[in-house]
Amino acid sequence: MKRSSLFAPPSLAGLTALTLSVLAGSFVACSSGSTRAAFDTTATDPADSTDPEAPAPGEGPTEATSDAGGGGEAPPGECARAAPSNVCGVSPQCGCASEQTCDVVDTNGHSRCVTAGNAPMGHPCTTSAGCAVGLTCTFGICHAFCNDPTKACSQPKTGACAQIRTTEGADIPNLAICRVACDPHDETSCGGTTPAGTGSCRVDDKGNTECQAGGTRRAGETCSPTEECGPALVCTTSSAGSTCKRWCRVGRTDCADGKTCAAFASEVNVRGVVYGHCP
Numbered sequence: 001m002k003r004s005s006l007f008a009p010p011s012l013a014g015l016t017a018l019t020l021s022v023l024a025g026s027f028v029a030c031s032s033g034s035t036r037a038a039f040d041t042t043a044t045d046p047a048d049s050t051d052p053e054a055p056a057p058g059e060g061p062t063e064a065t066s067d068a069g070g071g072g073e074a075p076p077g078e079c080a081r082a083a084p085s086n087v088c089g090v091s092p093q094c095g096c097a098s099e100q101t102c103d104v105v106d107t108n109g110h111s112r113c114v115t116a117g118n119a120p121m122g123h124p125c126t127t128s129a130g131c132a133v134g135l136t137c138t139f140g141i142c143h144a145f146c147n148d149p150t151k152a153c154s155q156p157k158t159g160a161c162a163q164i165r166t167t168e169g170a171d172i173p174n175l176a177i178c179r180v181a182c183d184p185h186d187e188t189s190c191g192g193t194t195p196a197g198t199g200s201c202r203v204d205d206k207g208n209t210e211c212q213a214g215g216t217r218r219a220g221e222t223c224s225p226t227e228e229c230g231p232a233l234v235c236t237t238s239s240a241g242s243t244c245k246r247w248c249r250v251g252r253t254d255c256a257d258g259k260t261c262a263a264f265a266s267e268v269n270v271r272g273v274v275y276g277h278c279p
Helices: none
Strands: 002-004 021-023 042-044 061-064 100-104 111-115 135-138 141-144 158-166 171-180 197-203 209-213 233-238 241-249 262-270 273-277
Touching: 100 135, 100 171, 135 171, 141 171, 141 209, 171 209
Parallel strands: 021 061
Antiparallel strands: 002 233, 021 042, 061 158, 100 111, 135 141, 158 171, 197 209, 233 241, 241 273, 262 273
């Protein structure tokens, strides 16, 4: 049996009307004695809604990890307001009311204060107005801002700082986000299914994790790049076809009825924990 999965966000909801593609590594591993199917690691979502302040379709962002980010230097105690708007500061957050987030609203890096919602980091969202204060809605998930893509984020439950780019490959000023350090086997680690969507924890071949908009396929159902598995599930492939199986921790009792968690041939190690799949 082989295992296939994606670590490729489908859309950047924080810039609501933007059409985008995502550049990311394939998050996959193989079960013993087999190889994996190669999934396309570039995803686009042309169906985003229209925001009058956003650029035209085709000018949206992609995710990468080159040098760039938001937030400028300011004297101690002063707000580092993000150019070119100079309305508020993105990373660190400043210049907005206590119930607002300083959010990036277009590919030129313009920022504005947006009234925040309640969804915590890593949970599904449709716009930044649904996320808790200080978070931006990117790729359908609430993310924290960061300002140095050469370093890991320091906030709890975060990973690498990732710069967001346009589809043409240009860095979007002020827009870099922290990947989410989530748990693949936990259905609620990325918020599960909410009115704003479904959050699912994805894992890459280096054991890095990220919360992304998940699919609706259940355990035992078929799966594909367009029919993705839901939270806590991974798409495994055998001669009989592709099936959603439950993530599990090797050597733990995560599988039902005392069944054994099967490791992948290419080890999936997430923060020191080896992951596999249930039968």
